[in-house]
Amino acid sequence: MREIQVTFDAHDPRALSRFWAAVMGYINPPPPGHTLAEGEDPFDAWWDFLAKAGIPEDQRNSASAAQDPEGRGPRLFFQQVPEGKTAKNRVHLDVRAAPGLQGDERMTALEAECDRLVALGATRVERHEPAPPMAGGHIVMEDPEGNVFCLD
Secondary structure, eight states: OOOOEEEEEESSHHHHHHHHHHHHTOBOOOOTTOOOOTTOOHHHHHHHHHHHTTOOGGGTTSEEEEBOTTSOSOEEEEEEOSSOOOSOOSSOEEEOSSTTOOHHHHHHHHHHHHHHHHHHTOEEEEEEOOBTTTBOOEEEEEOTTOOEEEEO
């Protein structure tokens, strides 16, 4: 089996990786050889690590990552690019927020997760009602940089 990494082009890699870590229940890993102290922000640790490595301040937010703490899900990598998003994503993530649920129970669970993600900085785009037997219903959203994803 091969492992995959999902890579996002981003204006602000740290902010977007922090958002997606919160969405997915992932962590933002510390720099190589560093163990985070209780309550230590991994981004502060990275800033110090990069400063000690001589990386200029204007390049310290060129990349960031989020990963599954249990190692099951794909690593998410965020790389800084100069241009903003200009068109619809050709690939998007479906966040499985209500697996196994159907009908009103499913849509209630999706709405609750939608509210949580909006509080983190996501934007709600549209709700699609269940259409059995082929569609269980979902909510289309955008992350803070406009990347489309679905709550499924």
